[in-house]
Amino acid sequence: MDFSTITTAIDNLLRTYMPEQAVILAECLLIALCLVLAYVLFAIVMIFMERKVCAAFQCRVGPMRVGYWGLLQVFADVFKMLIKEIISIKRSDHILYSLAPYIVVMSSVLTFSCLPFARGLQALDFNIGVFFLMAASSFGVLGILLAGWSSNNKFSMIGAMRSGGQMISYELSVGLCMLTMVVLGGTMQISAIVESQLDGWFIFKGHIPACIAFVIYLIAGNAETNRAPFDLPEAESELTAGYHTEYSGMHFGFFYVAEFMNVFIVSAIASTLFLGGWAPLYIPGLNAVNAVMGYIPGIVWMLGKTFFVIWLLMWIRWTFPRLRIDQVLVLEWQYLVPIGLVNLLLMTICVVMGWTF
Amino acid sequence: MNYILLFTMIIASVVLVAAGMLIARWISPRSYNKQKSESYECGIPTQGETWVHFKAGYYLFAILFLMFDIEAVFLFPWATVVQELGIKALVGVLFFMFILILGLAYAWRKKALEWK
Numbered sequence: 232m233d234f235s236t237i238t239t240a241i242d243n244l245l246r247t248y249m250p251e252q253a254v255i256l257a258e259c260l261l262i263a264l265c266l267v268l269a270y271v272l273f274a275i276v277m278i279f280m281e282r283k284v285c286a287a288f289q290c291r292v293g294p295m296r297v298g299y300w301g302l303l304q305v306f307a308d309v310f311k312m313l314i315k316e317i318i319s320i321k322r323s324d325h326i327l328y329s330l331a332p333y334i335v336v337m338s339s340v341l342t343f344s345c346l347p348f349a350r351g352l353q354a355l356d357f358n359i360g361v362f363f364l365m366a367a368s369s370f371g372v373l374g375i376l377l378a379g380w381s382s383n384n385k386f387s388m389i390g391a392m393r394s395g396g397q398m399i400s401y402e403l404s405v406g407l408c409m410l411t412m413v414v415l416g417g418t419m420q421i422s423a424i425v426e427s428q429l430d431g432w433f434i435f436k437g438h439i440p441a442c443i444a445f446v447i448y449l450i451a452g453n454a455e456t457n458r459a460p461f462d463l464p465e466a467e468s469e470l471t472a473g474y475h476t477e478y479s480g481m482h483f484g485f486f487y488v489a490e491f492m493n494v495f496i497v498s499a500i501a502s503t504l505f506l507g508g509w510a511p512l513y514i515p516g517l518n519a520v521n522a523v524m525g526y527i528p529g530i531v532w533m534l535g536k537t538f539f540v541i542w543l544l545m546w547i548r549w550t551f552p553r554l555r556i557d558q559v560l561v562l563e564w565q566y567l568v569p570i571g572l573v574n575l576l577l578m579t580i581c582v583v584m585g586w587t588f
Numbered sequence: 589m590n591y592i593l594l595f596t597m598i599i600a601s602v603v604l605v606a607a608g609m610l611i612a613r614w615i616s617p618r619s620y621n622k623q624k625s626e627s628y629e630c631g632i633p634t635q636g637e638t639w640v641h642f643k644a645g646y647y648l649f650a651i652l653f654l655m656f657d658i659e660a661v662f663l664f665p666w667a668t669v670v671q672e673l674g675i676k677a678l679v680g681v682l683f684f685m686f687i688l689i690l691g692l693a694y695a696w697r698k699k700a701l702e703w704k
Contacts, residue, residue, distance in 0.1 A: 255592065259596040260596075262593060263599070263600035264600075266597065266600065312612075313608075313612050313615060313616070314612075314615055316619070317609070317612055318624055320625055320626075321627075322634075322637075332605055333601075333602055333606075336604060337601040340600065341594075341597055341601065344593075354597065357590055361664075362664050365660075380639075382627065382638075383637060383638045384634070385638050388638045388642070392642060392643070395646065396645075396646045396649050399653045400653060402653070402657070403653060403656050403657065403660070406660040410660060410664065413664065413667040414667045417668060417670070417671040417672075418668055419667075419668055471628070477627060480616060481609055481611075481612035482609070484612075485605055485608060556703060557702070560649065560701070560702075560703050561702065561703065564652070565701055568692065569692065572685065572688070572692075575685075576685065579670060579677075579681070580678065582670060583671075583674055
């Protein structure tokens with residue numbers, strides 16, 4: 232199913248009623264509204280899933296009281312967050328303090344709007360897509376550093392510094408893994424990357440180097456999102472809440488939402504680059520199976536793969552204990568970066584020699 | 589159209605946060621007392637400011653990051669054309685990678701990659 236037929240139909244419909252500029256304005260408004268709504272919706276789904284999955288791993292039932300099977304719990308939480316007072320701290324740097332959530336949310340919304348949900352269902356599709364993804368996701372760390380610095384609180388400061396050191400370090404590995412897949416795909420445009428996976432996902436096409444890159448990407452992506460076992464920027468038992476200790480009410484809520492959405496985005500990028508995005512499962516030779524797989528719509532494939540990767544990340548989160556800052560940095564610089572560099576060369580050799588499927 | 593959409597999304601994200609903040613300020617209760625606007629640390633009054641000199645170790649890793657991030661910037665255009673250029677691109681980038689790995693090895697040898 233091609234969503235571009237729907238979007239062109241809407242475009243043509245609007246063009247019959249309005250002049251050129253008004254059409255562009257209306258379409259921009261429509262797209263922004265859809266994406267922001269999807270952003271908030273996925274955040275709510277993610278928070279609910281996190282609580283239920285966490286409960287399942289710890290042999291609990293999780294939220295059950297609000298609504299059937301606890302389905303309305305997150306809505307209650309959001310409403311609670313809205314009616315909490317936003318406290319401003321006397322000794323903080325007010326401008327930077329209130330600027331920080333904007334930057335964090337902006338970074339994750341921009342990254343979110345690059346994701347290909349189905350054929351033609353992608354807002355930002357640059358020809359340097361992967362590069363833009365890296366750029367957009369990397370200025371989120373700026374917001375976190377600002378939040379910690381401006382709060383004038385030692386816990387926030389330590390948390391922000393740890394977070395900064397950790398996030399910029401692991402960004403390197405994320406970049407190297409993306410680079411490995413760009414070498415295999417030969418393009419940086421996200422829609423083209425997904426198109427070229429229609430005859431086999433990259434993790435199968437690139438076999439060994441792609442698998443190594445996938446594992447490194449999962450580790451580094453988990454660290455990028457500041458979640459356990461890499462949650463030392465906000466380690467509750469040491470730093471209260473890390474960089475957002477001083478934030479309350481909706482101020483804190485946006486940090487929380489952006490953090491959950493970053494997990495979604497990391498998983499969605501993993502499923503786009505490695506697991507084929509909205510491309511259905513394709514096994515050469517088994518035409519009957521491929522035809523059946525082709526009937527499942529692309530958006531189901533995309534969301535299915537994304538939530539599978541999210542589930543993997545949650546499994547990791549509730550299984551491993553927290554690392555120390557020196558262990559985190561040694562893991563990155565002495566293991567993941569050298570392995571990533573060698574892996575990149577390995578992938579290049581495979582591509583040049585034609586040893587890919 | 590792509591660039592218009594990019595700016596639309598930047599504005600949309602700002603509007604999202606601003607709207608959330610406005611609604612929260614509008615419906616949330618407000619009260620004032622002196623203790624509330626103190627910064628939260630351990631429950632006792634905080635000692636001095638936080639804006640002090642900070643551990644240089646973080647700075648060192650930022651410098652290292654800068655080096656390797658520039659490398660990634662250089663490698664991205666190469667990665668898109670490596671399939672067409674074939675073996676030439678591989679040999680060319682081997683020299684580039686060699687110098688980079690030399691830098692990493694130097695940092696490793698000098699124990700800059702460890703946390704002290």
